[in-house]
Amino acid sequence: MTNTPSDSDDDVLDPDALVERHEKELQDLLAEVDEPTPSDDSPSLNLAGLELDRRDFMKAGAATGVMSGLAGCTGSLMNGGQSGSNQQSSGGSTPEHLVEPGEHDEYYGFWSGGQSGEIRVMGIPSMRVLMRIPVFNKDASRGYGYDDETRQMLEDAGDYTWGDNHHPVLSETDGDYDGEYLWVNDKANGRLARVNLTYFETDAITDVPNMQAIHGCTVQSPDTKYIFGNGEFRTPLPNDGRDVHSPENYESLFAAINPETMETEWQVKVDGNLDIVDTDKDGRWAISSAYNSEEAVEVSGMTHDDRDYVKAFDVPAIEQAVENGNYEEVNGVPIVDGTQESSLNQGDNPIVRYIPTPKSPHCVEVEPNGDYAMVAGKLSPTVTMLDIDALDESSDPEDVVAGRPKVGLGPLHTTFDGNGHAYTSLFIDSQAVKWDIEAAVEAENNSTEPILEKQDVHYNPGHIQAVEAMTTDPDGEWLVSLNKLSKDRFLPVGPIHPDNDQLIHIGQGEKEMELVADHPAYPEPHDCVFAHKDKLDPATTWDKSDYRTDKEFVTQQNSGVERTGEQSVDVKMSSMRSEYGLSEFTVKEGDEVTLTVTNIEGVRDIIHGLAIPEYDIHLAIAPQDTQKVTFTADKPGVYWFYCTYFCSALHLEMRSRMIVEPRDG
Ligand code: RUQ
Ligand code: CUA
Numbered sequence: 001m002t003n004t005p006s007d008s009d010d011d012v013l014d015p016d017a018l019v020e021r022h023e024k025e026l027q028d029l030l031a032e033v034d035e036p037t038p039s040d041d042s043p044s045l046n047l048a049g050l051e052l053d054r055r056d057f058m059k060a061g062a063a064t065g066v067m068s069g070l071a072g073c074t075g076s077l078m079n080g081g082q083s084g085s086n087q088q089s090s091g092g093s094t095p096e097h098l099v100e101p102g103e104h105d106e107y108y109g110f111w112s113g114g115q116s117g118e119i120r121v122m123g124i125p126s127m128r129v130l131m132r133i134p135v136f137n138k139d140a141s142r143g144y145g146y147d148d149e150t151r152q153m154l155e156d157a158g159d160y161t162w163g164d165n166h167h168p169v170l171s172e173t174d175g176d177y178d179g180e181y182l183w184v185n186d187k188a189n190g191r192l193a194r195v196n197l198t199y200f201e202t203d204a205i206t207d208v209p210n211m212q213a214i215h216g217c218t219v220q221s222p223d224t225k226y227i228f229g230n231g232e233f234r235t236p237l238p239n240d241g242r243d244v245h246s247p248e249n250y251e252s253l254f255a256a257i258n259p260e261t262m263e264t265e266w267q268v269k270v271d272g273n274l275d276i277v278d279t280d281k282d283g284r285w286a287i288s289s290a291y292n293s294e295e296a297v298e299v300s301g302m303t304h305d306d307r308d309y310v311k312a313f314d315v316p317a318i319e320q321a322v323e324n325g326n327y328e329e330v331n332g333v334p335i336v337d338g339t340q341e342s343s344l345n346q347g348d349n350p351i352v353r354y355i356p357t358p359k360s361p362h363c364v365e366v367e368p369n370g371d372y373a374m375v376a377g378k379l380s381p382t383v384t385m386l387d388i389d390a391l392d393e394s395s396d397p398e399d400v401v402a403g404r405p406k407v408g409l410g411p412l413h414t415t416f417d418g419n420g421h422a423y424t425s426l427f428i429d430s431q432a433v434k435w436d437i438e439a440a441v442e443a444e445n446n447s448t449e450p451i452l453e454k455q456d457v458h459y460n461p462g463h464i465q466a467v468e469a470m471t472t473d474p475d476g477e478w479l480v481s482l483n484k485l486s487k488d489r490f491l492p493v494g495p496i497h498p499d500n501d502q503l504i505h506i507g508q509g510e511k512e513m514e515l516v517a518d519h520p521a522y523p524e525p526h527d528c529v530f531a532h533k534d535k536l537d538p539a540t541t542w543d544k545s546d547y548r549t550d551k552e553f554v555t556q557q558n559s560g561v562e563r564t565g566e567q568s569v570d571v572k573m574s575s576m577r578s579e580y581g582l583s584e585f586t587v588k589e590g591d592e593v594t595l596t597v598t599n600i601e602g603v604r605d606i607i608h609g610l611a612i613p614e615y616d617i618h619l620a621i622a623p624q625d626t627q628k629v630t631f632t633a634d635k636p637g638v639y640w641f642y643c644t645y646f647c648s649a650l651h652l653e654m655r656s657r658m659i660v661e662p663r664d665g
Helices: 015-034 054-080 148-156 315-323 437-442
Strands: 107-112 118-124 129-134 169-173 176-186 191-196 201-207 214-219 227-231 252-257 264-270 273-279 285-291 307-314 328-330 333-337 352-358 361-366 372-377 383-387 401-403 411-416 421-426 431-436 451-456 461-466 478-483 499-505 514-521 528-532 560-565 568-576 584-588 592-599 608-612 617-621 626-632 637-642 655-661
Touching: 129 201, 148 201, 148 626, 169 214, 169 528, 176 214, 176 528, 191 214, 214 273, 214 285, 227 273, 252 273, 252 285, 264 315, 273 361, 285 361, 285 372, 307 315, 307 361, 307 372, 307 383, 315 333, 352 372, 352 383, 361 411, 372 411, 372 421, 383 437, 401 437, 421 437, 421 461, 421 478, 431 437, 431 461, 461 528, 478 528, 560 584, 568 584, 568 608, 592 608, 592 617, 617 626
Parallel strands: 264 333, 411 461, 568 592, 584 655
Antiparallel strands: 107 118, 107 528, 118 129, 169 176, 176 191, 191 201, 214 227, 227 252, 252 264, 273 285, 285 307, 307 352, 328 333, 361 372, 372 383, 383 401, 411 421, 421 431, 431 451, 461 478, 478 499, 499 514, 560 568, 592 626, 608 617, 608 637, 637 655
């Protein structure tokens, strides 16, 4: 931190007086933490002249965010007229996306972090990054992957160091986001993770058996009975070296995962490679896109045929098959045969309906009323609308296809505003196209009549998301186009470019689309989901009754060192501004040390870190939280462990010694 030189002597604090005062305040704080009351108004140490007020921090942060938002806005408005868009810029006189310093955003946005393996939390409409939640990656800032609990969780889920997350989805109750949990897939390693939205922390990761790449991932509407995951890559079952040269024996799987236990309850094997999945709004159908009906192992073969098949999984029928014992078990999971030849697919009530659709469909998105599923074939310029009610009767396209508007080149994903409009991203045309759902049902197939408007985006969009689009009642105010390429939109930063997430104002769906902000995104978010801020209720401090593992809340009084064996030591200590419960502790070379540290403060925003130099250890401990780390003290010497979060004016002094005595010394 830099100090501004002062020309008044009055501003200079006497260090002795400061320390004395600090001691006194520590005493007060101790009295307070005996009876901790997590509250916004808890007294905070206020070392006059030295500690920045928390609100000052907030304001400074907010101002920076708004400035960058403003810069993006002006830039895009200026570019709007020159970009060849058939969309007129509104002139930007109503910058409705500005969030004033100190003000809050209207929506939480959760972005998948692609290859970074994290989730990013952003505010909408400011597009400020509020937080990053490590999921499949280690992240020292949050001590994630360093303490025993998260290290164990990552280890149990395969011990990979990264993930490729694509699709964040929110828990639902009654078809609306309930703000409890978020799930996200890891395409690279076939995993699914859960983020607890009270603590904004990953609390479970499961390595789904038999699946190599979970791509599509969704919660089952309306009440999150399952999380569904699509295994995109076809592999032998089990994938243990058998059938490696017999691609005809490879299988692609659809999995139903229990949202609470995170166990895989059942899987269904199907023909072709499964891609994206969404569900209806009544808990009956899960609908997946798929490509490579040819079941080729090379690209040329995969795109040969004119048709692929969308799969509609009849969930209650599959549950029934499992109940009847109609499955084979592989790696502990019942796998139901949902291939076209399966006996379960003959007759009038197949468990999976195969609906022929044009070439290599990618997206499946069910609109808010649950009437239609939009399927876009990236190699066809149309969106195929499936009539969900008709699925019960037939899988003949004649009966099931309700409309097929011609939207433009390279349609990938569709989102909704709740006012009867759909918005589809066009990868090849680099546009967002707005179209009328009912008009598309009325119109002839391949008609452009339902198209209302096209907005240029920069460049090559993949996902497109409007606020609350997956609920039964979207707000339709904002939309984000997640563009894979940013090309010339930002200062060049070397040959790996950021993506460009563009914020588009869509009003309540009645207005014209207006591009309001460019937002460079670290590679490579695939998708995002937005919930109104009122639907979440994040904790501001920990509640120790929510500790997920057996952890002791360590107070100042019970800080101490206990030898538990010839080569093992338990060290427990509290932390608070600006000291640890132990000013030093001593162990012997080769000891296995279990270090438990509690942040005993009840005040929000006062986090203590704990770094042990040369031991690769970092903990980040939120108020009322306890973290535990186990390590071997294999290097004799003195190690000054210190606090890494700037917690008070005496933060730099917050350190103690770990003494590792030589064993035979
Ligand atoms: S995908 S760009 Cu992994 Cu969602 Cu379609
Ligand atoms: Cu505690 Cu800095």
